[in-house]
Amino acid sequence: MQNAKVQRFIKEGRGQGTGSEYVPWVKTSDYSSKGRATRIRGIKTKRIHHLHSDNQLRAFFMFEHSDAVLDIRESFPLLDAMEVIDDKDGLRFDKFTDSEGSALVICTTFLLTVREETGEEKLVARSVKNTSELTKKITLEKLEIERRYWKARGVDWQIVTEKQLPRQFCNNIEWCRETLLEEMKESELAGALLSYIKNNPSIPIKLLFSEFEHKQEIEPGQGLWLFRYLLAKKCLEVNIRNPINLAATLEELK
Template sequence: MASFNEAKIKRYLKEGRGQLGTGKDYVPWTKIHEFSSKGRSSRIMGIKTGRIHHLHSDNQLRAFLIFEFNDRVVDIRESYPLLDVMEVIDDKENLRFDKFCSKETGEQLVICTNFVLTIRDSDGNESYVARTIKNTSELNKKITFEKLEIEHRYWEAKGVDWKIITDKQLTRQVAKNIEWVRETLLEDSEVDKELLSKILLNLLLCHLETPLKELLKNFDKSEGVNTGTGLYLFRYLIAKKEIKVNMNEKINLALKVKDLIL
C-alpha cells in the first residue's frame, strides 16, 4: 500500500500508474525503490510484456515466473491499485478501511492486488483473474484478513476471479527451473539458436538411450561450437516448449534422454 495523498496520487495518475494500459504500456502502482518490503525485492524483464516488472518479495518473483511460463497467461500486471474501491464495493459492512490509513497523516492508503493476469482460453477468448500472494504465516493476522476481505469483495463486485496463493503453492524448484531456462529467451547468442536447437532436438529424439550429459558434449564437438552450447540450447528447447521435462524436480543431466524428456 502507498500513501494516498493528493500530490502523490496526482503524480502517479499522471504517470499512468495502474491505469488501463497492458503489456509494455502498463505501469505498476509501486516500484521497488519507492516501497519498503519485508522480503527481497527484484526487477525482472518480462518476456511476454517486454517491460521491467517490479516485485516486492521472493514469493512474488516465484509467482511471476510460474505465471509467465503458463501458456494461457498472455499479460501480467503487478501492484494493481484498487483506485475505485469505494465506488465498486456496495457492501461495506464490517470492512475496516480505517485500518488502512497513514499513521503520520491519517490519509487513506491505496490498496493493491499483487497480480492481475490476462488469460486466453483455447478459443482465443480473454478474461482477467486477480491473484494475491501471501505467506501462510500472515494469514492468521487480523490486519491481513481485513485487507483480503476488501480485495475479495472488490473483485467479486467486478466479476473477476480472485484467489490467494500462499508460499506453500509456489514450488521453489519449479521457479528455479523456469528461471534457468527463460534466460535463453532474453539473452542474445553468438550462435544461431533456431537452427542449432533443431539439430539438437533431432539428436535427442534419435538417441534416447544416451545420457544427456554425454549427448550434449558430443553435440558441442560435432557442431564445432563452444563448450556448453549444447546445454544452452537444451535449456532453450525447454523454454520454447519444444521439449518437456519434469519442472518439479532438479534437472539431472546424468539421466538418459528417455528418462528426462516427457
C-alpha cells in the same frame, strides 16, 4: 479526496496501461520490502516487472511460463474501491491510512489476462501472501476488501501462498527462461540439438552435449545453453517440476 502522492502516481501513469505500457502502482524503489525485492524483465510483456518478495517472484515465473497467461500486471491498484464495492459492511478502510490520515491505495499483487480453452480472454486476480501473514488481522481485512472488490467486478480472485509455488519448478523455470532474454541467433543449432536428443533418448543428456558440440564444432557449454533454450520453448517433453539431472537420459527426465 486523493492526496498529492496518489495524484502524482496517477499522473505518472501508474496502475494504467497493459502489456509493455503498464506501470505498476508500487515500484521496488518506493518502499523497503521485508522480502527480497526484484526487478526483472518480462518475456511476454517486454517491460521491467517490480516484485517485492520471493513468493511474488516465484508466482511471476509460474504465470509467465503458463501458455494461458497473456499479460501480467503486478501491484494493480484498486483506485475505485469505494465506488465499486457496494457491500461495505464490516470493511475497515479506516485502517488503511498514512500518518496524515489520507487513505492508502490497496493493491492486488497480480492482475492477469488469460485465454481460456474457448479462446475467450478474461481477467484473473491473484493476491500472493505467505501463510504466516494470514494470521494477521490487518492482512485479512485487506484481503476481504480485495475479495469484495473483485467479486463486484466479476473477476475470479484467489489467494496464492508458498504452498502453491513449488520451489523446484520455479527454479527450473528461472534457469530456462534466461535464454529467452537474449536474441536467439542459433535457431538452426537449437533445431539440430533437438533432433539429436530425440534420436538418442537412451543416452545421457550430458554426454549428448559433448558429442553435439564436437560434431558442430561449437564451444563447450553451448550445448547446455541450447538445451535450456529448448526447455524454455517447451520443445522437449521433460518434467520440469523435478530436478533436471543432466546425467539422466531424455526418457528418464520425462
